[in-house]
Amino acid sequence: MIYDALPLSLLAIIFLFFGALPGAVADPLASRIDWLPRFRPSTHFVDLQQRTTRSGINYNPNGSAFVWLQQDEYSGKTFFDKWTYFTDPDPTQGHVNYVNQSTAIAKNYTYVQADGTVIMKADNTSTLPLGAYRDSVRITSTTKYNTGLFILDLNRAPWGCAIWPAFWTVGDNWPANGEIDILEGVHDNEHNQIAWHTNPGCLLDPNAIFTGTIPNDSGVNRTNCDANVDSNSGCDVVEWSRASYGPYFEAQGGGVLAMKWDENDISVWSFFRAAIPADVAAGTPSPASWGPPSAMLKNTQCNITTYFAWHSIVFDITFCGEWAGNSYATTNCPGTCDERLMDPTNFDNATWSINSLKVYRKQLLAGNGTLTAAARTTSGTLNISKIVLPVLVMALLSIVW
Ligand SMILES: *[C@@H]1O[C@H](CO)[C@@H](O)[C@H](O)[C@H]1NC(C)=O
Ligand SMILES: *[C@@H]1O[C@H](CO)[C@@H](O)[C@H](O)[C@H]1NC(C)=O
Ligand SMILES: *[C@@H]1O[C@H](CO)[C@@H](O)[C@H](O)[C@H]1NC(C)=O
Ligand SMILES: *[C@@H]1O[C@H](CO)[C@@H](O)[C@H](O)[C@H]1NC(C)=O
Ligand SMILES: *[C@@H]1O[C@H](CO)[C@@H](O)[C@H](O)[C@H]1NC(C)=O
Ligand SMILES: *[C@@H]1O[C@H](CO)[C@@H](O)[C@H](O)[C@H]1NC(C)=O
Ligand SMILES: *[C@@H]1O[C@H](CO)[C@@H](O)[C@H](O)[C@H]1NC(C)=O
Ligand SMILES: *[C@@H]1O[C@H](CO)[C@@H](O)[C@H](O)[C@H]1NC(C)=O
Ligand SMILES: *[C@@H]1O[C@H](CO)[C@@H](O)[C@H](O)[C@H]1NC(C)=O
Ligand SMILES: *[C@@H]1O[C@H](CO)[C@@H](O)[C@H](O)[C@H]1NC(C)=O
Secondary structure, X not given: OHHHHOOHHHHHHHHHHHOOOHHHHOOHHHHOOOOOOOOOHHHHHHOHHHOEOOOOOEEOOOOOEEEEEEEEEEOHHHHHHHEEEOOOOOOOOOOEEEOOHHHHHHOOOEXXXXXXXXXXXXXXXXXXXXXXXXXXXXXXXXXXXXXXXXXXXXXXXXXXXXXXXXXXXXXXXXXXXXXXXXXXXXXXOOOXXXXXXXXXOOEOOOOOOOOOEOOEXXXXXXXXXXXXXXXXXXXXXXXXXXXXXXXXXXXXXXXXEEEEEOOOEEEEEEEEHHHOOHHHHOOOOOHHHOOOOOEEEEOOOOXXXXXXXXXXXXEEEEEOHHHHHOOHHHOOOOOOHHHHOOOHHHHOOOEEEEEEEEEEEEEEEEXXXXXXXXXXXXXXXXXXXXXXXXXXXXXXXXXXX
16 A cells, blocks of 8 residues: 555654544445445545544534533433333324333333343234224433434334334424434435424535535425425435445444534434444544534534524334325335235334444533533533543553654
């Protein structure tokens, strides 16, 4: 490789300024699997937010430093402790019967496997008469978050004809406090669609740097997030990878979806399992080192603070309805959506399999790695040893380097 010929000092400079060796993306897998975020080094020069060091410190556009500190973890035996089960009729007109927690447990729709894997699934044992709604689940986190970094590690997401799952966040008084759809698809789609739904006045800036594409209806780009226009299609970005939803996503063992929401932008990254960044695996995520996201809603044409506030996290699996029902005839799926609902074996893949969901919050740093006074006084939730130690060690390492 060309790097062999470079002096070590130059390499060190590249390392410190870019946060990673350019060679790191020349992973042999990258040429075969198309789910790596595209790396565009040129943007690192112009966008302060992309600036990062090996220590995991990220920077706001005004130059202030911060790290992402873990706030909550949903995983293993305790995964279902802090959620409510939604049992109303589906607001998106799905032909679904959302069951309560006791029914979900009794019928094994939601459970935790012995190895800690969390399962949420639809009924795939009952044969239904034509027109009947199928049992499924929709859960809402009891904790609400006002900004954060949400990292979901999952083995599989529901997919298949008539099936419409979503992993999303939403505020009260919809759409006044916004909705962020992180993972969503229907039928046998292969591309994940990320979407935002808001009050009027929030637009998706197509000039923001992201790798996905903005879909259009009859040539009109879906950049208007206003939930009141275009039948609430929202502003959307479709991931370019064929492995971001559906059969290929599942075939490669799922992966990690990360949604970063702060006052600057709301961005979503997806990583296939073989390419999960080390900082994510280590629990010290550093989005600035991940390259451009799949999708971004930037504050240039949407005031994030005004349009998004205090979101709960939601997982659901619905059927037919506004998206999966209205689009059914345009797919390769057989018969009608309601006919599809009758046979339980059609729902064997209507399953979420989750390793963990972790929520991090932004912690501003004073200077170059010292905690601010504010951080010190919030030690109730802040484990100082978890942040100061790694930061010091990494700072030391980069000096030694
Ligand atoms: C810099 O911007 C961040 C938000 O991006 C804000 O929280 C912080 O207070 C700002 N710092 C200064 C010194 O303006
Ligand atoms: C849950 O739903 C079942 C079936 O509709 C019902 O019989 C049961 O009373 C419900 N349980 C609670 C706690 O609401
Ligand atoms: C749920 O799973 C348990 C343990 O695997 C099993 O004993 C039980 O029969 C299952 N219940 C139903 C309704 O499938
Ligand atoms: C609309 O989207 C299609 C793909 O869905 C694309 O081929 C076409 O170029 C787009 N049109 C415009 C005007 O962006
Ligand atoms: C729609 O997006 C395409 C790129 O995807 C761009 O070429 C086109 O100019 C956009 N159309 C409008 C009306 O903004
Ligand atoms: C967003 O709106 C708030 C409240 O009106 C304002 O303080 C803030 O400066 C705005 N942010 C941007 C990026 O325009
Ligand atoms: C479920 O997934 C498996 C593995 O990809 C596939 O072979 C099967 O056809 C799928 N079943 C349905 C009902 O979609
Ligand atoms: C139902 O779905 C689960 C999860 O995909 C699967 O393990 C099971 O074999 C399926 N079929 C039946 C009859 O339960
Ligand atoms: C932080 O580091 C930068 C570059 O290394 C330096 O210019 C700046 O003075 C430092 N700031 C503080 C508060 O130490
Ligand atoms: C803080 O983190 C350290 C290292 O992970 C751990 O050993 C310690 O138990 C934690 N302390 C608290 C109060 O959580």
